[in-house]
Amino acid sequence: MAKVKAGLxxxxxxxxxxxxxxxxYIFNTIxxxxxxxxxxxxxxxxxENLDTLMGKYGDEGxxxxxxxxxxxxxxxxxxxxxxxxxxxxxxxxxxxxxTERALRYDLTIPFARYVAMNSGQLSFPFKRYQIxxxxxxxxxxxxxxxxxxxxxxxxxxxxxxxNEVELVSIxxxxxxxxxxxxxxxxxxxxxxxGIAEIIEEPNKIIEITTAIDKCDKIGIQGVKDELRNxxxxxxxxxxxxxLIFFEADRILLINATQISFLxxxxxxxxxxxxxxxxxxxxxxxxxxxxxxxxxxxxxLSLARGLNYYTGTILEIKANGVQMGSxxxxxxxxxxxGLFGVPNLPGVGISFGVDxxxxxxxxxxxxxxxxQVGTQVLFFNLGxxxxxxxxxxxxxxxxxxxxxxxxxxxxxxxxxxxxxxxxNIPYAVIIGTKELEEGNCTIxxxxxxxxxxxxxxxxxxxxxxx
Amino acid sequence: MAKVKAGLxxxxxxxxxxxxxxxxYIFNTIxxxxxxxxxxxxxxxxxENLDTLMGKYGDEGxxxxxxxxxxxxxxxxxxxxxxxxxxxxxxxxxxxxxTERALRYDLTIPFARYVAMNSGQLSFPFKRYQIxxxxxxxxxxxxxxxxxxxxxxxxxxxxxxxNEVELVSIxxxxxxxxxxxxxxxxxxxxxxxGIAEIIEEPNKIIEITTAIDKCDKIGIQGVKDELRNxxxxxxxxxxxxxLIFFEADRILLINATQISFLxxxxxxxxxxxxxxxxxxxxxxxxxxxxxxxxxxxxxLSLARGLNYYTGTILEIKANGVQMGSxxxxxxxxxxxGLFGVPNLPGVGISFGVDxxxxxxxxxxxxxxxxQVGTQVLFFNLGxxxxxxxxxxxxxxxxxxxxxxxxxxxxxxxxxxxxxxxxNIPYAVIIGTKELEEGNCTIxxxxxxxxxxxxxxxxxxxxxxx
Numbered sequence: 001m002a003k004v005k006a007g008l009x010x011x012x013x014x015x016x017x018x019x020x021x022x023x024x025y026i027f028n029t030i031x032x033x034x035x036x037x038x039x040x041x042x043x044x045x046x047x048e049n050l051d052t053l054m055g056k057y058g059d060e061g062x063x064x065x066x067x068x069x070x071x072x073x074x075x076x077x078x079x080x081x082x083x084x085x086x087x088x089x090x091x092x093x094x095x096x097x098x099t100e101r102a103l104r105y106d107l108t109i110p111f112a113r114y115v116a117m118n119s120g121q122l123s124f125p126f127k128r129y130q131i132x133x134x135x136x137x138x139x140x141x142x143x144x145x146x147x148x149x150x151x152x153x154x155x156x157x158x159x160x161x162x163n164e165v166e167l168v169s170i171x172x173x174x175x176x177x178x179x180x181x182x183x184x185x186x187x188x189x190x191x192x193x194g195i196a197e198i199i200e201e202p203n204k205i206i207e208i209t210t211a212i213d214k215c216d217k218i219g220i221q222g223v224k225d226e227l228r229n230x231x232x233x234x235x236x237x238x239x240x241x242x243l244i245f246f247e248a249d250r251i252l253l254i255n256a257t258q259i260s261f262l263x264x265x266x267x268x269x270x271x272x273x274x275x276x277x278x279x280x281x282x283x284x285x286x287x288x289x290x291x292x293x294x295x296x297x298x299x300l301s302l303a304r305g306l307n308y309y310t311g312t313i314l315e316i317k318a319n320g321v322q323m324g325s326x327x328x329x330x331x332x333x334x335x336x337g338l339f340g341v342p343n344l345p346g347v348g349i350s351f352g353v354d355x356x357x358x359x360x361x362x363x364x365x366x367x368x369x370x371q372v373g374t375q376v377l378f379f380n381l382g383x384x385x386x387x388x389x390x391x392x393x394x395x396x397x398x399x400x401x402x403x404x405x406x407x408x409x410x411x412x413x414x415x416x417x418x419x420x421x422x423n424i425p426y427a428v429i430i431g432t433k434e435l436e437e438g439n440c441t442i443x444x445x446x447x448x449x450x451x452x453x454x455x456x457x458x459x460x461x462x463x464x465x
Numbered sequence: 466m467a468k469v470k471a472g473l474x475x476x477x478x479x480x481x482x483x484x485x486x487x488x489x490y491i492f493n494t495i496x497x498x499x500x501x502x503x504x505x506x507x508x509x510x511x512x513e514n515l516d517t518l519m520g521k522y523g524d525e526g527x528x529x530x531x532x533x534x535x536x537x538x539x540x541x542x543x544x545x546x547x548x549x550x551x552x553x554x555x556x557x558x559x560x561x562x563x564t565e566r567a568l569r570y571d572l573t574i575p576f577a578r579y580v581a582m583n584s585g586q587l588s589f590p591f592k593r594y595q596i597x598x599x600x601x602x603x604x605x606x607x608x609x610x611x612x613x614x615x616x617x618x619x620x621x622x623x624x625x626x627x628n629e630v631e632l633v634s635i636x637x638x639x640x641x642x643x644x645x646x647x648x649x650x651x652x653x654x655x656x657x658x659g660i661a662e663i664i665e666e667p668n669k670i671i672e673i674t675t676a677i678d679k680c681d682k683i684g685i686q687g688v689k690d691e692l693r694n695x696x697x698x699x700x701x702x703x704x705x706x707x708l709i710f711f712e713a714d715r716i717l718l719i720n721a722t723q724i725s726f727l728x729x730x731x732x733x734x735x736x737x738x739x740x741x742x743x744x745x746x747x748x749x750x751x752x753x754x755x756x757x758x759x760x761x762x763x764x765l766s767l768a769r770g771l772n773y774y775t776g777t778i779l780e781i782k783a784n785g786v787q788m789g790s791x792x793x794x795x796x797x798x799x800x801x802g803l804f805g806v807p808n809l810p811g812v813g814i815s816f817g818v819d820x821x822x823x824x825x826x827x828x829x830x831x832x833x834x835x836q837v838g839t840q841v842l843f844f845n846l847g848x849x850x851x852x853x854x855x856x857x858x859x860x861x862x863x864x865x866x867x868x869x870x871x872x873x874x875x876x877x878x879x880x881x882x883x884x885x886x887x888n889i890p891y892a893v894i895i896g897t898k899e900l901e902e903g904n905c906t907i908x909x910x911x912x913x914x915x916x917x918x919x920x921x922x923x924x925x926x927x928x929x930x
């Protein structure tokens with residue numbers, strides 16, 4: 001068989017033991033919080049039917065979906081049907097004949113497909129979380145991969161704002177457990193819709209949200225310029241500026257003050273959407289204060305690109321690091337309409353796991369024990385010695401200590417190197433002398449301290465990390 | 466946008482909450498045992514370069530590999546290059562132009578690719594485990610899926626038989642924890658090679674192993690018939706029968722007796738391979754007896770199809786259920802030669818998770834608590850009532866109880882139905898009366914018992930499953 005140069009597809013990654021452990025620490029922490037809040041796990045297949053995915057992510061998205069070649073097509077010379085299918089493609093018609101399946105592009109559409117397929121059996125409100133990889137044929141670059149995990153929680157079939165409160169509380173709880181200091185930015189799409197109505201540009205809501213969405217990148221002046229280019233008058237721009245209070249000093253107002261400011265504003269009476277959005281915001285803010293969730297911050301300039309959001313929108317900013325949002329979500333009116341099950345509203349959040357990982361690395365937030373696999377290495381110093389050692393190995397394993405015995409009877413320093421490279425904190429050594437005396441030597445490989453104890457009591461020793 | 470009938474690709478599955486929890490119970494149990502033995506996790510991408518996978522699994526395997534369509538080809542009319550690539554395919558030449566990546570077909574080749582890529586950095590012996598899905602374009606049928614998980618552990622870079630002992634011990638420990646009574650069948654490829662030499666058919670080892678591999682399915686007579694068709698003489702067949710002792714009474718011999726029987730047989734001197742295989746078997750058997758691993762059983766008729774096995778071979782049979790092997794593995798001489806890193810021997814085992822799941826369902830081995838998500842549902846019976854309830858919800862969550870509050874103020878029985886459908890064991894009810902009195906009513910939804918306690922002490926209550 002021809003030898004192959006071992007390599008990885010562009011934009012994909014192998015995860016070594018240390019990275020897997022750190023990633024699992026993040027996944028498990030978030031999973032535990034999801035479960036505390038009564039969210040249940042769901043897993044969907046990596047492949048979906050092509051027509052389930054196509055047309056859901058815009059033209060750009062369609063291009064970035066990884067499509068799977070139908071089986072047998074790579075032996076076209078043997079298959080008349082395949083030949084015809086390829087000719088259809090060449091004729092610039094459809095690709096149905098050569099690809100009918102594709103890789104999951106996000107977790108939302110498969111979730112919608114699942115709910116639509118099972119709506120008869122599910123009990124609503126349906127609360128699910130899903131932590132799985134997705135695939136996108138994006139151009140790879142720093143921090144952008146073609147395979148990456150998404151980590152979502154959604155409640156569908158309920159309009160209650162209590163769901164928003166729960167999700168804000170999940171964000172607060174998960175990031176507290178991870179040790180990341182975050183700001184939970186909150187806004188409501190109805191407020192932005194209302195503002196568009198108030199400045200008498202109800203049909204330009206997209207232009208407005210797209211512009212203010214860029215505020216972080218291009219700054220307030222940049223947003224104003226973009227609005228000018230979009231044909232907004234100076235009057236309307238300054239009105240927008242007033243309402244969304246871009247100005248820094250206004251943003252600094254505490255939530256309660258912002259709410260009363262908004263409710264007492266002359267515009268409050270001018271738009272039902274505006275009023276409703278502010279009332280929803282107030283309900284959530286009050287609940288969060290009752291729950292002592294201190295890091296929620298109203299930010300009317302928060303827009304979230306996605307147009308399917310219709311109510312509350314949320315975004316997570318990690319404080320003290322240069323990093324885009326590490327989470328976001330919001331309320332939507334119709335999850336499953338596309339799959340023939342209309343009027344199913346919901347609200348969901350997502351955790352940006354790759355960025356959370358980078359933040360935790362930068363701030364050194366991973367606990368020490370997450371980075372240790374094997375706790376104890378037993379040296380292998382001869383047939384009789386290793387037999388004695390092996391019984392102790394099994395004893396420790398039975399009491400939950402992760403340990404291994406070096407399988408070969410190799411030189412001392414080779415076995416030390418192995419322990420060192422694997423970051424194993426303790427070595428247990430049974431040589432000829434220890435064997436005779438029924439002892440073993442425990443060496444702390446970090447501090448260098450060592451002590452000799454009777455083999456009989458090794459099981460009682462602690463091997464703390 | 467056109468509405469789509471929600472459906473799943475053939476041979477793929479959604480996993481609902483209950484199934485995910487049961488599967489994770491299996492994965493976590495096995496993972497914990499792997500870690501106790503010092504194996505470290507590895508994760509590789511779902512996609513590999515096509516040339517990494519092609520030619521590794523035989524012609525049949527190549528056909529079953531899911532290939533990914535290169536990006537942009539579905540817009541062939543816009544891409545001259547794509548047009549040419551398709552024309553190459555149509556000419557019956559190669560498919561390189563239209564597909565360069567494929568989905569992982571097993572975990573062994575990606576592991577080999579990883580070791581070859583990183584052999585400079587890794588510390589050997591390298592012990593890794595890997596639990597990830599693989600994809601095969603097989604015809605779907607009962608128990609055979611196009612997406613399924615594999616669960617492997619391998620040690621590479623060591624010839625020590627202690628590794629075999631460790632892996633046998635991992636099998637014994639993992640299945641004991643899962644509560645599955647298994648027989649760990651063990652044999653050695655060298656014994657079979659030796660037997661082929663002894664009957665003077667050294668080049669027919671494949672025919673012999675393929676035939677005896679079918680013993681479970683077609684029985685001893687069937688195997689003999691197949692050997693006849695393959696041109697073996699009656700004399701050689703009866704010799705084979707003697708050596709491999711197909712006959713039931715011989716199979717019943719205890720391991721030690723089998724070993725001495727083998728060592729004292731007149732054939733022992735006739736083949737180095739035969740001798741070496743028996744000695745290796747003896748070493749492992751003796752160790753297992755010292756460790757009180759009682760369910761290991763020598764079975765010389767165990768062959769394991771795969772021809773890359775060169776030493777010990779293992780297979781797991783679940784006792785008391787009709788089910789093929791639920792695990793298997795063995796020793797191989799050369800993991801990474803195909804990727805330009807020669808002479809790296811290893812030994813590995815695999816757990817058949819889907820079959821293990823079916824066995825545990827059939828024998829009802831999943832613990833009760835694995836099947837419960839949310840422990841407590843708080844009813845929502847009004848604005849003031851739910852506010853009071855919500856504080857208690859957060860208290861319980863802080864002490865680790867998984868609970869939720871029904872988000873809507875719905876009818877009593879609707880909230881009961883929700884708890885029932887979600888299999889939630891406890892309900893906490895705060896109505897007008899409880900609110901006034903500062904109490905809450907705890908109802909055990911299985912037994913029907915209920916008690917009223919002060920809200921202040923709810924946090925001290927146990928909500929055992």
